[in-house]
Amino acid sequence: MKLYNLGRVSWWESQCYYHALSYLGREGLIICSPTSAYVCLGLHDDLKSEIAVDYCQKKNIPLLRRETGGGVVYLDSNQVFYQMVLRRDNPLLPLQRGRFYPYFLKPAILTYRKLGIPAQLHAPADITVKGRKCSGNAAGDIGESVAYVGNILLDFDYERMSRVLRIPCPEVQPFLNWSMQLYMTTIKDWLDYIPGYQEIAGMLVEGFSQTLGELYPAELDLEVIEVAAKLYTKLTGSKWLSLPGRKQQQRRIKIAEGVYLEEDAQMEERSTFALNDNGEVMATFSFTDKSLYQLQQIMSQT
Amino acid sequence: MQVEGYNIPEDFFYDTNNYWIKVNNDEAIIGISAYGQSTIGDVLYVDTIDKGNYIKKLEDAGSVEAGKWVGRIIVPISGTILEKNGAVIKEPGLLNSDPYGKGWILRLQINEKNELNELMDAKAYAKWVQEQVAKEQEDEMLI
Numbered sequence: 001m002k003l004y005n006l007g008r009v010s011w012w013e014s015q016c017y018y019h020a021l022s023y024l025g026r027e028g029l030i031i032c033s034p035t036s037a038y039v040c041l042g043l044h045d046d047l048k049s050e051i052a053v054d055y056c057q058k059k060n061i062p063l064l065r066r067e068t069g070g071g072v073v074y075l076d077s078n079q080v081f082y083q084m085v086l087r088r089d090n091p092l093l094p095l096q097r098g099r100f101y102p103y104f105l106k107p108a109i110l111t112y113r114k115l116g117i118p119a120q121l122h123a124p125a126d127i128t129v130k131g132r133k134c135s136g137n138a139a140g141d142i143g144e145s146v147a148y149v150g151n152i153l154l155d156f157d158y159e160r161m162s163r164v165l166r167i168p169c170p171e172v173q174p175f176l177n178w179s180m181q182l183y184m185t186t187i188k189d190w191l192d193y194i195p196g197y198q199e200i201a202g203m204l205v206e207g208f209s210q211t212l213g214e215l216y217p218a219e220l221d222l223e224v225i226e227v228a229a230k231l232y233t234k235l236t237g238s239k240w241l242s243l244p245g246r247k248q249q250q251r252r253i254k255i256a257e258g259v260y261l262e263e264d265a266q267m268e269e270r271s272t273f274a275l276n277d278n279g280e281v282m283a284t285f286s287f288t289d290k291s292l293y294q295l296q297q298i299m300s301q302t
Numbered sequence: 303m304q305v306e307g308y309n310i311p312e313d314f315f316y317d318t319n320n321y322w323i324k325v326n327n328d329e330a331i332i333g334i335s336a337y338g339q340s341t342i343g344d345v346l347y348v349d350t351i352d353k354g355n356y357i358k359k360l361e362d363a364g365s366v367e368a369g370k371w372v373g374r375i376i377v378p379i380s381g382t383i384l385e386k387n388g389a390v391i392k393e394p395g396l397l398n399s400d401p402y403g404k405g406w407i408l409r410l411q412i413n414e415k416n417e418l419n420e421l422m423d424a425k426a427y428a429k430w431v432q433e434q435v436a437k438e439q440e441d442e443m444l445i
Binding site for chain 2: 042043044067068069070096097098101124125137138139140141244245246
């Protein structure tokens with residue numbers, strides 16, 4: 001398989017090249033990292049329900065809707081991406097696309113482990129360290145291809161992410177921030193240094209070589225670059241971004257697999273939020289009482 | 303008939319993208335087979351193009367999201383959309399729980415009747431499903 005180890009690329013290039021390869025029906029593995037931050041919606045995310053659009057505009061955070069699944073993600077230069085494109089007729093690819101994740105995620109898990117971080121697969125598509133999510137992954141059929149994409153978190157801006165997501169009232173933001181910190185982790189939490197792009201990319205390439213066989217270093221040709229440029233216009237266009245998506249009766253924000261911050265439909269006050277971990281309510285937040293004080297107490301205990 | 307634990311109604315047509323097609327004179331109802339829905343997992347979101355649109359065979363008529371994967375709804379025959387199933391759009395899980403009943407996706411006015419000759423009958427589809435299940439078991443070995 002061809003390997004496109006792109007290094008640092010612009011924010012839109014970090015999404016558009018795997019889309020371009022997919023539409024061209026050309027298999028390949030891309031490793032890259034964006035030079036600046038952006039917000040990336042899943043194909044069926046509803047822009048107005050999910051994103052604090054005003055905040056993103058104010059902070060000049062661009063938006064892009066990818067053609068793979070999963071939810072809204074905040075992406076920046078503290079993340080390294082691995083993106084695999086396979087033709088739909090590739091015999092490696094199971095009909096049940098989710099069953100390919102263990103194979104696809106093995107190199108990323110090995111990368112964490114080489115750094116001494118005990119990462120493991122949390123089915124279907126999360127990588128976790130001691131129960132905390134450290135990598136987000138998604139897949140989608142694009143053209144005649146299937147794209148699998150994921151990231152390694154060197155560090156994460158929880159504050160920024162908690163402001164990018166739409167919440168019904170500003171008081172929920174610290175609760176969201178805290179919930180993400182409780183259920184997510186990054187390489188920075190485990191090492192006394194943050195590895196550079198080259199170190200992580202090298203480990204990923206080694207891992208993918210073990211699972212895919214020999215990788216052939218390649219450079220993007222003009223055809224891919226031109227298609228990617230056209231896709232940039234499409235994937236960031238206002239019509240595409242505003243496509244109708246999943247609507248929610250109550251606001252529900254996914255933190256990790258099985259973990260949600262959600263409005264409590266059982267209670268009359270819509271201002272009550274619960275942190276739900278696979279059906280178990282871990283914490284609730286209602287700002288009709290002295291909840292900020294309570295929240296601070298909960299946070300100080302964790 | 304039952305094949306590998308999957309129900310395959312005998313009076314339907316099928317294609318290799320696991321769509322079933324029930325023909326009634328010049329109309330067809332389209333859905334995803336029991337085997338097909340099992341390969342994509344729990345469906346979280348379905349949307350299709352609207353009534354009145356003409357769509358060619360194998361063109362994109364909408365999309366499906368299941369877990370961490372998004373795929374396209376590719377119509378197995380050409381035709382004009384007469385109706386999209388609002389119930390399945392509202393409750394995508396119907397596609398899993400009742401694939402041949404409440405989980406239907408689109409009703410079409412058939413445009414090219416000869417395209418039906420290119421589809422599989424239940425017997426041929428059952429054989430194809432058996433081959434796919436065997437292939438999946440081989441994939442399991444690879445991974």
